[in-house]
Amino acid sequence: MWVPRIIRSASLRTRVAVASAAAASAVVAAFTILTSLVLANNDAAQLDRRLDSIVDASMFPEQLQDPRRGVLTTGRSRSTGEVVFQRGFQLPVLPPGTQTVEVNGVEYRVRTLPVDQEGGVLMSIGIRADSILLSAGRIPEYTLVGLVTVLIAGGLGWLLAGPAIRPLRKLTEQTATLGEGSDSMPGVRGVREAEELSDAMSAMLHRLAAAQQATTNSLQAAQDFAANATHELRTPLTAMRADLDTLRIHDLPEDERAEVVADLARAQRRVEAIITALGQLASGQLAQVEDRELIDVADLLDRVARENARSGAEIVVQTDDDIGAVWGWPGGLRLAVDNLLRNALTHGEATRIVLHAHRGGGVLTIVVDDNGRGLPAEEHTTVLGRFRRGSTAAPGGSGLGLALVAQQAALHGGGIELSDGPLGGLRATLTVSTSPRPSDAQPR
Template identity: 50%
Template structure:
């Protein structure tokens, strides 16, 4: 496969442009100089023929021979006196005459005589090529030197101008998928700096996208590993129960027990898969998706929904002032839902109180504290830190629990720059304190 022919470099283009510009300037200057030179020569020729004519026309100045001019004194059609070259009759003034193939510039004036004779004086009129020839050669040599100098200077200065671009090319070629530091900024021509900034911005976006992709892959691997580890036992139990149903003729009581085990195990598997998916989604949250939202309104929606799904549990909200925070509202909603579900399912709570209040100072950054208090059975102090880890359950776990509910809360606290703390509640059960850094 033949490689495509490379285009001219910027340096070569600048050198060519400088040479062509110099050539154009030289041509225009030479043309203007030639016109000025020729006009000046013609003016000097006319002044010379005028001076000779006036001198010869004065009384007492006969026509001389061999002085570089031709002259004819004529009265009517009669030639009174003439040089060897006789000029034809001409009216008074400047004319151009051709005698024997030679062109003359002729001035005809009245002679200082009483018979009204006219004196015609002519000088040889050199052709334009003869006038332009000598300076044209000098212009040609000077122009060639100017073009060459311009091309060399263009090459030199263009080399200095494109040096930042070459540095940028060299730096770009060294970038690989494992290069995390931002490429150094190139200094030099404004265009090179703009291109360097554009490449730096592009590299930053590519690095961010690569980081998100790596996080997504790690999350997918973690999801697969955790799912395989956590689901192996319940799936094995389900397979054993199914084998029992397939291979044995069991009484109705045993059948009902096995079916009940299958349903509970299926719920546990479903709960685990759902929680793992929520954990993976939390790891993929992007900073640009953060928005400002009212936490009090969010808690109010949670309380109303809980009243519909669990009418036997009383959920109250302390405070009704709007409190705005910047973050992921879906993540905070997930954390609050899991805390309430944990209090109802594992703590057997019948009364839950939700509250949100700012804490901290401006100097140290405002913290938002979300409290979930319940009147359940609580949790031993020795267990409160352990249950925040994945697949860890409390001392009295309910069937179907995934061991990931509080781990999801801890994940959201970390994503929002805060923490989750479990302690005793004034209601008699457990207090979950979730802090958020806006």
């Protein structure tokens, strides 16, 4: 039907007004029915009382012949049933008691009772049963009152709905002015439902912003991976192709052939290292807060030390008794510590490495000292960049090991610093926040 469709497309204010009018209509209808029942009962009681007074007055012989307007009186002999007295229209034969009968199309309330007169008479006295309060003439009045009540209720609903929906209008205006990428909106106060809707929309915007950021990070990681892979793999792949052409075209002596094969192996290891490191960098860019876990620091350091023990170097782990655990990405933090250890073993050629961990001031500090050949002071900062190799680095590396450490340090709310160590080699100081709240830093 067209009416429900109009209501469905109407504003909330109009709906409140219509609902108020409908509620008023229901109340008026219920009140009218209840009032009608009460008035009908009241009319019946009044008619019976009036009839009682007329009957009492008519029982006196001297008043029996008195004419009364709208009163019908019919007397019948109790023995023969013949009419012995009549005033007005004749009433039908009725048993003793009170009944409502119709005479010439008009309802009368009739009281019938025996009278000891002229050998016994059965007297019926009736009055018109017209209702004063429920007369047909008052129907237009009741209808008009009902219509006015409905209109007043609808108007009040319209007026009162204005302030009530003002927070929703404000919420609509704020939503319409939100810029692209907005992840929050001003709170709306005044109506509980509007406040709940505002909070729900803010939460939804946060989720959408987080999803958009995750998508952006994924796209950026893919672009970075492709760009870096294209740039960094070109040189080793070109060298490998040249070595393969040399082996295919020339019949080299055994010693020269072995040297070309060794070059191929080094280039292959470098390509593998670059691809692995680029994948780890991309994974770091896609780290999600919900993936964090509690990391047992002492256990992590012990596992890294055991896995690198086969290198032949002496690896010592020293931790405070209250070192405890920190929130973070287990794989990422382990990668950072492992890269620092491998950097000391591979590029520093260290024979003794000391891992020391302590916490204080809301920060976990992991220090890696080695007795290797160290690094010039002017390179302590530059080697932390991507594809930056130190002057003392061994061949075949990716140039991304320390960049990965810096990325994980930033993700964990800390940092990495290189300096000269007390063992004669390099000291790497990795800091990690011990706060359960993740860092807002997003490496690129």
